[in-house]
Amino acid sequence: MAPGISLTQEQLTNVLGGLSVPVEQARGLPGWMFNDPDVYAMEQERIFASSWVCVGAEDDLPRIGDVRPVEVAERPLFLVRDEMGYLRCFHNICSHRGALLVSETGRRKTIACPYHSWTYGLDGTLKKTPHICGQGVHDSPTLDRSLHGLKPVRCATWARLVFVNLDPLAPSLDEEMAPLAERWADYDLSLLRFGEAEDFLLPANWKLAIENYVERYHLPWVHPSLNTYSGIDGSYEMIGRLHVGVGSRKVTPPRPAGPLPRFPDLPPERIGCGEYPAFFPNVLMGLHADYFFAYVLTPDGPHRTKERLYTFFVGEESRDPKYAGARAAMHKMVADINREDMDIVSRLHRGCASPAMTGAVFSPVFEKTSQAFQRMVAERLAEPREAPAVSL
Ligand code: FES
Ligand SMILES: [Fe+2]
Incomplete structure (x- = not known):
């Protein structure tokens, strides 16, 4: 197979077969599996989007309000230490029109979107929608803010390391560890x-x-x-x-x-x-x-x-x-x-x-x-x- 061509199930089965024999007879992954963009994209979806992926250490965010953007399986996420001192992870996108919220590590009292200033608490709840219904009118009768908080991602720690898992059905980190x-x-x-x-x-x-x-x-x-x-x-x-x-x-x-x-x-x-x-x-x-x-x-x-x-x-x-x-x-x-x-x-x-x-x-x-x-x-x-x- 040449790089750039989508993998077939047969190719994947053959590669797996080469590795599923005693070490003396095994044949490792072919070189293109380390270079091909299609293989990379498949790994992101089939491995990284459904595993406990390590995204750093608790010590990257020692204080309440510390935030840190991370990326898993090509999804922008961010970590935050909430008011109670717990680490949380959210999709790093605004509930309004999807702007990226956190672009650098820092410390925040709230998470305010740079686009129209919708503002979230450190627990992901949507707190403010400024001027949503005209100058000085910050509430909308048709928008229930409690339904439009940030989307959470599973987050857990082990040995001071922080892991997130995009798959809501995966076993817990403790089970896997x-x-x-x-x-x-x-x-x-x-x-x-x-x-x-x-x-x-x-x-x-x-x-x-x-x-x-x-x-x-x-x-x-x-x-x-x-x-x-x-x-x-x-x-x-x-x-x-x-x-x-x-x-x-x-x-x-x-x-x-x-x-x-x-x-x-x-x-x-x-x-x-x-x-x-x-x-x-x-x-x-x-x-x-x-x-x-x-x-x-x-x-x-x-x-x-x-x-x-x-x-x-x-x-x-x-x-x-x-x-x-x-x-x-x-x-x-x-x-x-x-x-x-x-x-x-x-x-x-x-x-x-x-x-x-x-x-x-x-x-x-x-x-x-x-x-x-x-x-x-x-x-x-x-x-x-x-x-x-x-x-x-
Ligand atoms: S996209 Fe975030 S406030 Fe508009
Ligand atoms: Fe080494």
């Missing part, structure tokens, strides 16, 4: 405290960032420094319905700026352990005894992915200025590893543009995880869930 929550029951994730956030722009398809993240085969060549304290030996795979990744029993990063507080009461085997799952479809996580990080990936067309890295530390104590150097050093270490990955993943993207890239063959030892992630994608494209009864 249950296998990871169980896996990480030793860690009191309510102790996580925000460290730092940093943005990156990856010139590559979003799927390549994930399939790279979930395999450790590339460590000796792409991350020679990381490989000295977290090598490919001692690693293990984690493959669940919605998470896939690797763990390592021996992660001993240098701490030139000193130690950081740890999660309390961890079993000894957790002290030098790191686990790195991708939660489908767009967040990459890393959990350790003394820090947690997450990359939130936002696809921006088939050739580009926005990445936002968040680092978190453990307990109020970790916010003490005496740990500032250690926090900054840890954040930099994680970010530097990402810079190494960005370089190789952009090469991967350029290679996948070639029609000669007919699909990966996988290392049977190290790349069952990349196969599993690609299979999750292929399954959702080839066997989409029924369209939700209410679809926004």
Whole structure:
């Protein structure tokens, strides 16, 4: 198939078939699936419009009235922290004629539309319709304001990360996260405290960032420094319905700026352990005894992915200025590893543009995880869930 031609069900079934066999015989997604605009559009509808998509961290909106525009499945949305301190998500369009309401991060007392100044509360209720029935006449006998509030989108948080789901019928985030929550029951994730956030722009398809993240085969060549304290030996795979990744029993990063507080009461085997799952479809996580990080990936067309890295530390104590150097050093270490990955993943993207890239063959030892992630994608494209009864 050449890029630009719509996919057929038969093609999708063939791609899925190539991934649904033991790793030794598997054939990965063909290169055009990382470049084709039709594939991208299909992913947005069949994956992003019906999944719990991560849109950032609670710490992006710490105060009442903070707003932040986000985009999921090419729908403009915005997040807001309401008067009660809860995070909410709404479609970012005015109930009047559909103007975009929030175009930048900031703090608001109300959400006023820049077009005709219809004004909404932080809870989405329509409060004001100025001059709707002539100069100085702000009420209309034919418009019941209570019926024209902003359209809400499901929003939930987990480990300080914020997720939204456009599908009103999808299971709750807690249900979808249950296998990871169980896996990480030793860690009191309510102790996580925000460290730092940093943005990156990856010139590559979003799927390549994930399939790279979930395999450790590339460590000796792409991350020679990381490989000295977290090598490919001692690693293990984690493959669940919605998470896939690797763990390592021996992660001993240098701490030139000193130690950081740890999660309390961890079993000894957790002290030098790191686990790195991708939660489908767009967040990459890393959990350790003394820090947690997450990359939130936002696809921006088939050739580009926005990445936002968040680092978190453990307990109020970790916010003490005496740990500032250690926090900054840890954040930099994680970010530097990402810079190494960005370089190789952009090469991967350029290679996948070639029609000669007919699909990966996988290392049977190290790349069952990349196969599993690609299979999750292929399954959702080839066997989409029924369209939700209410679809926004
Ligand atoms: S479109 Fe928003 S007030 Fe008119
Ligand atoms: Fe890497």
